[in-house]
Amino acid sequence: MLNGKRKTVGRSFRIDEEWLRVLHDEAEKQGISVNAILNRLLQKYAYLRYMLRYGAITITSKGFSAILESCPEDKIKENGRNAGLNIARDVLLTMGVTPNYDFVILLVKKILSEFAGWFEYDHHVKRDKEILHLRHDLGRNWSIYVSEVTNAAFGSILKKDVSIEHSEYSVTVTIKKQNKNGIIHT
Secondary structure, three states, rough: OOOOOOOOOOOOOOHHHHEEEHHHHHHHHHOOHHHHHEEEEEEHHHHHHHHHHHHOOOOOOOHHHHHOOOOOOHHHHHHHHHHHHHHHHHHHHHHHOOHHHHHHHHHHHHHHHOOOOOOOEEEEEEOOEEEEEEEOOOOHHHHHHHHHHHHHHHHHHHHHOEEEEEEOOOEEEEEOOOOOOOOOOO
């Protein structure tokens, strides 16, 4: 899917001149080719189409943050748990993948971070643990929501307990590694 070396194919298609100009301008700004921009857009659409099935909308982060901050914390937690328990698994199954560790990480890294813009994603692999650090600008309630989604998704899909810390602008998830005998490193 999104990992490993993939085979490419040549295709020809027609594009409106105005959109081609937009692509050229963006490619120049980013210092990459129009082909690279198109591949990113197609990859993003290939995964966001699943989110669109769930009624995803686009809103400015400032507007979303203002709405989110007006919500009671208990409702934020409840909605986050529901998303982690039910929606995350359903999204993966809708995509036709087996909900396993690699695809949960893919969901967090690619779909929620890179494609949906929920947060910036850093992943650190240590000898005894993995750390996911999720940074955003949406305030405390968003950190609470992301914490609940993450905790519920890892618990329900992977049957893994994770340690979660959150601050006003970040969530840190620590996943202890297990050895071959299933013993968790401490």
